[in-house]
Amino acid sequence: MVTVAKSFEAPIKLVFPQDLLEKGLEADNFAMLGLGDIVIPGIFIALLLRFDISLKKNTHTYFYTSFATYIFGLGLTIFIMHIFKHAQPTLLYLVPACIGFPVLVALAKGEVTEMFSYEESNPKDPAAMTEFKEGTEASASKGLEKKEK
Known part of the structure; x- marks a missing residue:
């Protein structure tokens, strides 16, 4: 996967230097974040915002929870990547975080059935x-x- 991503020159990845603090503008060790690691969780987080709005409680609990856990999942990926010094699949950490924590919030609030039965309005x-x-x-x-x- 890493070999394919490195050899493919298209706007499907974000590349940023890992050693920017050590070498400044002459950094040469780059990390990649695939566009799918941003778009797919982003769609899920946007859906949770719509679910929050459908509850008509003027709180965005599920949105804020999933957004915070997305940031946590990215941080965990970076942490693991630095410990093992090897590329990590970001979705491996993002999916359990982004799905698990909102489900735990729904369990705590007693809104699991509403969450799993949520549908957009039918045109x-x-x-x-x-x-x-x-x-x-x-x-x-x-x-x-x-x-x-």
Whole structure:
């Protein structure tokens, strides 16, 4: 995996120097973070924010928990990488952290069933479609008013 990532020149990885403090701008030991290590957990964290909003409690407990554990997982990856002096798969540490801690919070708050049964609103739902159409018509009429002026 490391060999493929090093040889592939495309915008799918972030490369940053590991020895920046020791060698300054002449650093030559680089670490990589794949774009998938950012995007996939980011989608999950965004979904937890939407779940927080759907609970209508004006708290973002699950979002903040998962965001903090994402940072913890990255830190743990860097720590393990420095101890073993070998590349580490970041998702190995991010997935249990990002999924485990929000589930533990849901267990503590008694919202596990709500979490696992959460669904986005269905666009085929007549009430959701009515709200969508009204919002679209209102924004379209505002756009026409601005063009006419």
